[in-house]
Every structure is written in structure tokens, then in C-alpha cells.
Amino acid sequence: MQKEIIVIIGGPGTGKTTIIGGLVAKGHCCYPEISREVTLEAKKQGIEQLFLEKPLLFSELLLEGRKKQFYNATKEPHEIVFIDRGIPDVLAYMHYIGDSYPATFDIACREHTYSKIFILPPWEEIYISDDERYENFEQAKLIYNHLTETYQNYGYNLIEVPKDTMDNRILFILDEISR
Template identity: 50%
Template sequence: MTKLNPVKNLLIGGPSTGKSTVLEALSDRGYWCFPEVSREVTLEARQLGIEHLFLDEPLRFSEMLLKGRIKQFEDAKSINTHQVFIDRGIPDVTAYMDHFGEKYPDEFTKANGNYRYDNVFLFPIWNDIYTQDNERFEDLELARNLQDVLIKTYRDLDYNLIEVPKSRIHERIEFILNTIQKK
């Protein structure tokens, strides 16, 4: 059997833009999907008594995220399928750190260049669907600022961002699937 190197489709955007919802729906349709790592890291920290690991120990949090996202990227290469979908990417780590003015080791920047995604779908900020929850500390203004930093980071890394329209979930999925079929 020939091993495939699946196309890595990345979903990016500020908090509460619909990425995880679309990812779940893609998974329900049988696509291989990697969920957002930060929720897992945040919940793990809470079990250790740290309420907001990113706010309390941003470098530690970001190191854990980077490790988890690199593992997802590597795992995606070994899956025998044509397409995989990933909720947030490696460059998100440096984008957030840059936004908050935090220092990080060179390995973070090197990872942005060493691990490249095939398609990057940008989910725009959408007031109508924005919500906060126990793992999402960002208010809408901060979400907009983070969105701007994400866009800048990915563009500076020479990614072509494909903006996903603000529409119903099934329409967003059809847009993504039609886009990857054309490539």
C-alpha cells in the first residue's frame, strides 16, 4: 500500500470564530481532524490548580502548545488519507506571544519555518457567534486584536490566507471542501 502524505488544511482565526464547530462537522463527515491543543493544556493546568496558565506562565503554556502542535503536524503526516484538518497552527504560538509582548526561544520561530501547512483557512471575527467560556478568557476587543496579529504572522510567513465566509456551518464546510478540490 502506498503511504499518502495528506494535505494539511489549517483553520485559524481569533477566539470564537467557529473553527472548532466546523472541525467537529468535518469530523462527523469522516475527515481526519486534529482539535485545538490549548483547551487540553488549559484543562490540564486547572487540574494542577493553575486557573489561567497562559496568563500566569505564558512561556510554559506556549512551550506546551508548541509541543502539542508539532506532534499534531507530525502525526498528520502518517495518516493514510488525502486531507487532514487542524484547528490552529504552530505560528499561532508566536503570534500570541508577540501580541502579549512575551519573549520566547528561537526554536519557536524556527518551528514556524520547519512545519508548513498546505492550506490556511481564516475564520473572520463574527460578532453574532462570539461567546466566552471557561477556557476562553478573551473579550471581543482582544479577540479582534489577536485576529490582526494572527493575520500578520501568517502573511509574514508567506501564507495565502483563504477567508471562510460568515455563513451557516454547512455552507462554510462546502466552501472549504470546494476550495481544496480546486487545488
């Protein structure tokens, strides 16, 4: 069987991290979202909101981190690797804020392709803001739209995960993969 690198995407507060945690608990190989790491590292260096203050630098750091995750995933002994957000997420967020980015961002999306993309729809009932998630629910819906458009522009068929319990969402994802 060929290695499958599967990405779980969605706007903020849709349950991505919870699903990744559930997959890890079931013994699956998963890579976490790295934007919080980048944000926390910037805070240590005195930049309170790197994405807001220096969006291109933030995006470049994310892009490098996600490329590294992709490379590491290809080397995993596991047949399936799940990743919380993929490289095109970086471009979707740049589109969302209306900023331009270098051609290397587009090249990275074309050179690193994923097996399947699962997208989690906006879900107001579970949406929570926190110190690293500054978007409100309306902004989260706009980000979802940018994610959908960006991934589809790179030729991905997005598989929408129904709003349900974490366990049922994981079962849905695993069932889709086994098809």
C-alpha cells in the same frame, strides 16, 4: 496525490471548533485544538490560568503539542488532514501579549509547513466567552490581526472563510481544497 495538511485559524469564538466538528461528522480526518487540554491539565495541577500566569510555559506546551499533531498528520492514511490551529498561532498569541520567545519557536514554524490556511474572521453575533476563553470581542479582533500578520510573515496565503452557516462554510473550504 500529495498529503494536504490544512489549518483552520481565527481569533477566539469564530467557529473553528464547530467547523472541525462538522468536518469530522462528514468523515474527514481532523485534529482538535489542544489549548483547552493544556489549560485543563494545568488546572488539575493548581494553575488556574496557565496562559495568563506562565505564558511562555503555556506556549512551549502548545508548541510541542502542535508539532506532534503535525507529525502525526503526516503519518495519517488520509490524503487530507484538518487541524484546528497551527504552529504559527503560538507566535501570534505571544505577539498579542507582547512577550518574547526563543528562536526555536520561529524554527518550528519554518520546519512545519501547511498546505493551506483557512482563516475565520471575527464574528460578533456568534462570539461567546467561557471558562477557557477569557478574551472579550475587541481582544478577539486584535488576536485575528496578529494571526493574519504572523501567518503572512511565514509566506502563507490566507483564505478567508465567509460568515455563513456551518454547512456552507464547510462547503466553501472543501471547494477551495478541490481547486
